[in-house]
Amino acid sequence: MGDPAFVVPLENVAVKYSLSYEDVPVEILDPQDGIMLSQRKYAEYLPTQARLSDQKVAHTPMEINVMYKNDDGDPLAEPTLYRRLIGCLIYLTITRPDISYPVQVLSQFVTNPCQHHFSSLLRIILYVQSTINRGLFFHSTSSLNLEGYTDADWAGCPNSRKSTTGWCMLIISSLISWKCKKQPRISKSSTEVEYRSMSAACSEIVWIYRLMAELHISVDGSTTLHADNTSAIQIATNSVHHETTKHIKVDCQYIQEHVVDQVISIRDIMSHDQLADLFTKVMTRSRHQFLLSKLMLLDK
Known part of the structure; x- marks a missing residue:
């Protein structure tokens, strides 16, 4: 199972439906020696989407040596939140390829997610918040x-x-x-x-x-x-x-x-x-x- 430090009870999490992708476009920054693409403003909404108030820091998006199986604990009573957060993270991979593999793994369980999958999903969000200013840099x-x-x-x-x-x-x-x-x-x-x-x-x-x-x-x-x-x-x-x-x-x-x-x-x-x-x-x-x-x- 996952790290207990990242297990968040489902009853403490709710979803907010007011945010759409068009509201927060990709930001183009102009450093001195190139340009940077970022989705910082969109990433800032992720804890709001999940109503996640946890301030823990995650240095990697996923734990090592952890297997994710179909029947991996108790199924979520309401999987809609899980599916919505997966969709938000997929959109975020436009400028955050560092979460592409974890999102790919967890997106396989959108049909029937379990509590372990949900806890790992929240860890990715904590990782994104810990690296909120990260983006793709292009040399000139x-x-x-x-x-x-x-x-x-x-x-x-x-x-x-x-x-x-x-x-x-x-x-x-x-x-x-x-x-x-x-x-x-x-x-x-x-x-x-x-x-x-x-x-x-x-x-x-x-x-x-x-x-x-x-x-x-x-x-x-x-x-x-x-x-x-x-x-x-x-x-x-x-x-x-x-x-x-x-x-x-x-x-x-x-x-x-x-x-x-x-x-x-x-x-x-x-x-x-x-x-x-x-x-x-x-x-x-x-x-x-x-x-x-x-x-x-x-x-x-």
């Missing part, structure tokens, strides 16, 4: 280089044993695109789930290239796609399909085609430097802070 520079990071959490879902795809794209070392999504099929191989994640990241790179071409913006060189699974990288750079890769042959050929065309170049990276970890798993406080600094998620 003339050099445009696109790079991507891709990762996967093999069989991480305790209910279905499906894996989670995570990737992120950066331009000028600033985060512009990211994804955290459960894969539709169960895989017996960690290499397979890593490769499927690489294929999804490759599709995003191609889309960004086409968008920038329409805007008459040229990207400097090919895009480096960072991955930390050696077996998946070897498959991507090997034009010979073996018997064990027939079931992912389409993904293999798709990635290899763009490698040959020099749209992407795949580079092995140490797990410690894998920025996509933020979108596939829960981390310690120190690891969480390290990735936020690398992804330019800063406090103004």
Whole structure:
């Protein structure tokens, strides 16, 4: 179960229905060396939405080594509040990718949430309040280089044993695109789930290239796609399909085609430097802070 410090009785929480997304748009700040996107004003309404008066501080959005299952304690008597708060947090991920993975995990239980899920949801809100001034920072520079990071959490879902795809794209070392999504099929191989994640990241790179071409913006060189699974990288750079890769042959050929065309170049990276970890798993406080600094998620 969750940390008792973050368990809030449901009777102490109510919902306020007056706030709409259009009332609080994304804020654009103008620091000296770039711009910052923030939803601080919207985040300030979250405790009001939940009538949460708790002033505790949460340094990470989710506890480590905690499994979230379908039948995880007593079901909530009124799940409407849970669903509404999930919707608010999904909107907040526009500028707060640091809560994308926890929100993705808890959004799987909107049909039948339990008290444990609700307590974890309130922890995310406490984390947002503890980092209310955080936003996405974009450097101002003339050099445009696109790079991507891709990762996967093999069989991480305790209910279905499906894996989670995570990737992120950066331009000028600033985060512009990211994804955290459960894969539709169960895989017996960690290499397979890593490769499927690489294929999804490759599709995003191609889309960004086409968008920038329409805007008459040229990207400097090919895009480096960072991955930390050696077996998946070897498959991507090997034009010979073996018997064990027939079931992912389409993904293999798709990635290899763009490698040959020099749209992407795949580079092995140490797990410690894998920025996509933020979108596939829960981390310690120190690891969480390290990735936020690398992804330019800063406090103004």
